[in-house]
Structures are given as C-alpha cells and as structure tokens.
Amino acid sequence: MPVSSAELLxxxxxxxxxxxxxxVLHDISLSINEGECVGILGHNGAGKTTLVRAIAGHIxxxxxxxxxxxxxxxxxxxxxxVSRGIVLVPQGRALFAKxxxxxxxxxxxxxxxxxxxxxxxxxxxAELPWFADRRRELVGLLSGGQQxxxxxxxxxxxxxxxxxxxxxxxxxxxxxxxxxxQRLLRMRDGGQTTILVEQNLGLALAVCDRFLVLREGKLVGxxxxxxLPMDGLWSLF
Amino acid sequence: MLTDILIQGIVVGAGWGLIAIAxxxxxxxxxxxxxxxxxxxxxxxxxxxxxxxxxxxxMAIAWLAAVLISAIVGVLIDELVYQRITGLHGRRRQTSKxxxxxxxxVASLGVLIVLDSVVLLFYGATPVGGHRPEWGVLDxxxxxxxxxxxFKVAISLxxxxxLAWWLSSTKSGYAARALGESPEGASVVGIxxxxxxxxxxxxxxAIAAVAGVMAMLSSPMVPGSGINVVLYAALMTLIFPxxxxxxxxxxxxxxxxLYTGAAVLYNSGMAEIVAQTVLLSTLVVVRIFVPQxxxxxxxxxxxxxxxxxxxxxxxxxxx
Numbered sequence: 024m025p026v027s028s029a030e031l032l033x034x035x036x037x038x039x040x041x042x043x044x045x046x047v048l049h050d051i052s053l054s055i056n057e058g059e060c061v062g063i064l065g066h067n068g069a070g071k072t073t074l075v076r077a078i079a080g081h082i083x084x085x086x087x088x089x090x091x092x093x094x095x096x097x098x099x100x101x102x103x104x105v106s107r108g109i110v111l112v113p114q115g116r117a118l119f120a121k122x123x124x125x126x127x128x129x130x131x132x133x134x135x136x137x138x139x140x141x142x143x144x145x146x147x148x149a150e151l152p153w154f155a156d157r158r159r160e161l162v163g164l165l166s167g168g169q170q171x172x173x174x175x176x177x178x179x180x181x182x183x184x185x186x187x188x189x190x191x192x193x194x195x196x197x198x199x200x201x202x203x204x205q206r207l208l209r210m211r212d213g214g215q216t217t218i219l220v221e222q223n224l225g226l227a228l229a230v231c232d233r234f235l236v237l238r239e240g241k242l243v244g245x246x247x248x249x250x251l252p253m254d255g256l257w258s259l260f
Numbered sequence: 261m262l263t264d265i266l267i268q269g270i271v272v273g274a275g276w277g278l279i280a281i282a283x284x285x286x287x288x289x290x291x292x293x294x295x296x297x298x299x300x301x302x303x304x305x306x307x308x309x310x311x312x313x314x315x316x317x318x319m320a321i322a323w324l325a326a327v328l329i330s331a332i333v334g335v336l337i338d339e340l341v342y343q344r345i346t347g348l349h350g351r352r353r354q355t356s357k358x359x360x361x362x363x364x365x366v367a368s369l370g371v372l373i374v375l376d377s378v379v380l381l382f383y384g385a386t387p388v389g390g391h392r393p394e395w396g397v398l399d400x401x402x403x404x405x406x407x408x409x410x411f412k413v414a415i416s417l418x419x420x421x422x423l424a425w426w427l428s429s430t431k432s433g434y435a436a437r438a439l440g441e442s443p444e445g446a447s448v449v450g451i452x453x454x455x456x457x458x459x460x461x462x463x464x465x466a467i468a469a470v471a472g473v474m475a476m477l478s479s480p481m482v483p484g485s486g487i488n489v490v491l492y493a494a495l496m497t498l499i500f501p502x503x504x505x506x507x508x509x510x511x512x513x514x515x516x517x518l519y520t521g522a523a524v525l526y527n528s529g530m531a532e533i534v535a536q537t538v539l540l541s542t543l544v545v546v547r548i549f550v551p552q553x554x555x556x557x558x559x560x561x562x563x564x565x566x567x568x569x570x571x572x573x574x575x576x577x578x579x
Contacts (some may be wrong), residue, residue: 081447105450117445119438130438134450137431176450 030093031057031216032078032185035085039070039077044084049051049166049238055185060207060217062231064164064224068236070219072114078218079111080104091184108184114193116174120163122125124154127162127173131180143180150209151176161207168199175206178235187218204229233244263403265521271409273516274416275478276492277509278471282464283493284508286366287501289440289460292342293494295368297468298486304330304469305476306379306483309388311386327452327469334374335458341367348454369384372487380483387480412474420509427505432459488532495539499509499546515539 032055036120040046048070053060063071071202076082078089089096091107099107103156110131120128128147132140148155162173171191178186188207192200200223207230211217221227227234236244236253279297286294298341304326342348345363366503379558395407427433435456439446446453471489475481503511515535 074519079448100452101447102452105448111448113444117442117448119441120443121441122437126434130434130449130451133431133435149518181450231427 030054030059033090035088038085052244058214060211060231062227062234063220065237070240110178110183112174112188114176114189118162123159125158128180129174133179145178167194185216188221192223263401267403267405269517269520274413275471277416277512278467279510280493280496281505281509282467288495289436292364293530294400298373298490299372299470300330300465301472301486303375305472308473323473324475327466330469331466332463338461342469369392375437389461391475424450499543
C-alpha cells in the first residue's frame with residue numbers, strides 16, 4: 024500500500040525527562056504520514072524508548088505537543104491513547120506470561136468489544152496458523168521469537184492507527200529475526216503505520232521507508248532509505 | 261461428634277474463606293498486603309449493628325448499608341493511601357523502591373488500627389452481637405446445623421464461585437488478571453489500572469463487610485476481631501501465592517475444621533495455637549521444598565524448548 028501524504032502523527036518541540044534536573048529528550052519535532060514505516064535509530068541511551076513511551080502517554084512531556092490526526096493528546100491518558108489508535112509493543116514485550124496465547128492476543132483488543140476481540144484473534148490465526156494449534160499454551164513457555172510474534176499480534180489486535188515496536192529483535196536468533204522481519208514487512212505492505220525502534224540495522228533497513236536518528240536526546244537526522252549514507256552509517260550515531 | 265466438628269468447621273472456615281479470597285485477590289492483582297481488610301471486617305460488622313440496633317433498620321437493609329459503606333471505604337483506602345504511596349497518582353513510579361514496596365503494608369497496618377479505633381471509640385470494648393437469626397435447624401447425617409449456618413456457607417460459596425467466574429469470564433476480570441501479571445503489559449493494551457483497582461477494592465471491601473456481619477450475628481464481637489482472620493488469610497496467601505482463589509477458600513475450610521476440632525477437644529485458646537502453628541509450619545515447609553520443585557519444573561520445560569529449538573535449527577540447516 025502506498026504511503027499517504029496525510030499526516031498521522033505530529034510531534035512539536037517535545038522535551039521529556041525522568042527527573043526534574045535533566046531532560047532525556049530535547050526539543051524533538053517530527054511527523055509521520057499514514058502508511059509509513061519509520062525506523063528510529065541511535066545508540067543506547069539516545070532516547071529512542073523514551074520517545075515512543077512519551078508518544079504512548081507513559082511519560083508526561085515536560086514541554087511540547089503530540090498530535091494524532093491533528094488532535095492534541097495533551098490531556099489524553101495512556102489507556103485512552105490506545106482507544107485513539109496509538110499502541111506500543113514495548114521492549115521486553117510485557118506479555119502476560121501465565122496467560123494463554125489466545126488470552127494475550129484478545130487482551131490486545133481490550134478497548135474494543137468482545138466481538139471485535141474474537142475477530143482480531145481470528146485475523147491473527149489466519150496470519151500465523153500455529154496460534155490456533157497452541158491457543159491454550161502459556162506464553163511464558165514460548166521461545167523469545169514466538170513471544171515477540173505474540174507481542175506483535177497483541178499490538179495489532181486493536182487495529183491501531185500507529186503501531187510502535189520497541190527493539191523487537193533483542194535476544195532473538197537469526198531465524199527468529201528473519202520471521203519477525205517477514206511479519207513486519209507484511210504489516211507495512213498492508214498499510215500499517217509503524218514506528219520501529221531498532222538497533223539491528225539489517226532489520227530496520229529491510230522494513231522501514233524512512234529513518235530518524237537520535238543522538239543524546241536530540242533528533243540529528245531524518246533520511247529516506249535512499250538518502251541514508253550506507254558507508255558512514257555508524258558515524259551518524 | 262465428628263460430623264458436628266466437620267459441619268461447624270465448614271461454617272467457621274466459610275467466614276474465613278471470604279477474607280482469604282478477598283485478601284488473596286488484592287495481593288495477586290495489586291501486590292498490596294491489604295491488612296486493613298481486617299478493619300473493614302470489623303467496620304462492616306459494627307456498621308450493621310449501628311444500622312439495625314441504633315437506627316432500627318431491617319436486617320437486609322442494615323446489611324446492605326454496611327456492605328455499601330465498607331465498599332466505599334475500601335476504595336478510599338486505595339485512592340487516598342496506597343495509590344499515593346506507590347506513586348500511581350500523578351507522575352508514576354517516582355517513589356523509591358523501599359517506600360513503594362514496604363509503604364503500602366505499613367500504611368495498611370495503620371489503616372487497620374485507625375478503623376478498629378474508630379469502632380472502639382463509638383462502641384467501646386464490650387462484646388456485642390451474637391443475636392443470630394432463628395431460621396430453624398436441619399438434621400444432617402445425625403448432626404444439627406442451623407439454617408443460618410447453612411446460609412453463611414451458601415453466601416461464602418456463592419461469593420467464591422462469582423469471583424472465580426468474574427476472573428475467568430468477564431472483560432474486567434481478564435483485565436484484573438492481566439494487571440496482576442504485568443502492570444506494564446496492562447498499560448500497553450489500554451487497561452485503566454485505577455478503574456480496575458476501584459472495582460477490586462470495592463468488591464473486597466464489600467466481601468469483608470459480609471464476613472464481618474456474619475461473624476457478628478453468629479457470636480459476640482469486640483473491636484479488633486478482624487486481625488486474626490486477616491492474619492490467617494495472609495498466611496494462606498503466602499503459602500499458596502499462585503493458587504486459584506478456590507484453593508484459598510478450600511484451605512480456609514480445612515483450617516476451620518482443624519480449628520473447630522481443637523476448640524471442641526480442648527478450648528479456643530488451644531484452637532488459635534493449633535491454627536497459627538499449622539499455618540506457620542506449612543509456610544516454612546513450603547518455602548523450603550516448593551522452590552526446588554518449581555526450579556525442577558522450569559528446568560524441564562526449558563530443556564524441552566531448547567531441544568525443540570535445536571531440532572528446528574538442524575532441520576533448517578538441512579534444508
């Protein structure tokens with residue numbers, strides 16, 4: 024599906040900090056169009072996770088504004104942002120380990136009706152048929168790669184306008200990363216607007232159309248795939 | 261005599277079972293050792309007494325009023341005390357680890373003392389209550405059981421069945437389980453933690469009041485009676501931290517039978533010693549042996565998964 028020119032997410036002059044003394048993000052401004060897959064790159068501690076957590080409403084901004092479809096999210100709580108269509112698949116996945124695959128995926132559609140949750144589950148089974156065979160299996164007993172696929176499925180279950188996936192490849196084998204990459208590509212081709220926070224450049228390059236580079240909490244680069252200087256890529260960080 | 265002990269034990273355990281499921285549920289979902297439930301147990305009982313004796317309300321209305329007020333107080337304890345201490349209000353998780361972990365427990369003890377003291381202030385330390393409804397007596401296997409006692413067991417059983425159904429079959433029940441599993445996961449799927457906590461603290465406050473009123477109608481009560489019951493519940497939660505709520509309830513019934521047996525054969529003092537000793541020694545034994553068992557199970561599951569992963573990799577390489 025082609026990228027639309029309609030702006031979905033707008034971030035203006037965003038500053039975020041965990042303590043009163045120091046900001047982690049400084050004056051970040053960016054925009055993301057419908058259907059885009061945007062990779063956020065940067066070293067550890069650059070502020071990538073903080074940025075997506077702030078967009079999801081888990082950390083209140085100190086300054087600046089976040090808008091979805093032109094509407095300010097300043098007073099919108101984190102659970103309500105899920106209803107508005109902003110969903111985060113966090114680093115470490117935060118799955119419900121003692122609940123089944125089916126329960127996890129259906130909880131992804133928690134803000135929807137019961138029928139929509141069932142439809143979301145069936146959609147995910149169509150995408151990953153092994154879900155159906157192992158529907159009652161506890162998520163805590165799955166491998167890391169399988170858990171990441173469940174986490175993605177849980178994220179998509181609410182049919183988000185914007186899906187943010189934070190470091191999905193951490194701790195996964197090459198095979199699992201390959202399977203994950205295929206899944207993310209299918210999502211992108213299906214028109215899912217996605218922000219991918221990733222240190223695995225191979226995965227990010229395979230999936231994303233555009234890249235934002237963060238360094239020490241500042242946005243220092245905004246490149247399309249063609250503009251990205253492949254030779255000196257690491258020097259960007 | 262054995263049947264008598266069994267029946268009376270079930271009746272006693274049914275009351276304790278209510279507190280056990282309420283206490284266990286709060287511990288499991290919210291992670292707070294809600295000792296103040298003992299205070300709500302006493303508050304509910306004395307509110308009933310005040311409504312029925314001082315205001316002359318019919319039994320059902322007085323009971324309902326006690327339950328409703330206790331539910332509201334339960335929610336207020338969470339909103340005004342626990343949530344403030346753990347930093348759920350305003351900027352989250354800004355509280356130090358020590359305060360976030362120990363704070364609610366210590367505060368809960370404080371709330372228990374406040375609630376018991378308020379009751380003491382109004383009603384004094386003289387035992388009151390014990391006017392059980394005269395609804396007749398049944399003959400069960402040669403033993404006598406009052407209809408009132410049967411009613412108590414039925415209420416307790418209905419409560420545990422309703423709570424188990426809520427947890428396994430409703431959207432908010434799923435959300436409560438999810439919150440207990442992973443607060444971060446609950447947050448990312450859009451579960452409103454404060455709404456779920458409101459439901460939980462209201463329901464458990466109401467359950468504590470139901471248990472308190474049943475206890476007051478069964479035998480005379482003094483302020484501070486809830487501490488023993490909540491201590492039993494706390495020990496059972498520590499012994500079976502991952503159990504289903506039905507298991508906590510059944511354990512309470514067994515404890516009730518044990519207690520009643522000791523009380524009939526010796527006296528109530530001996531019954532307290534037996535009940536507490538059995539719970540404490542079980543806790544010690546379980547803590548010594550169960551972690552090894554769990555570790556063995558985890559190792560076994562991990563080995564199985566590793567074997568599967570190895571076979572899968574080999575198959576991929578072969579391709």
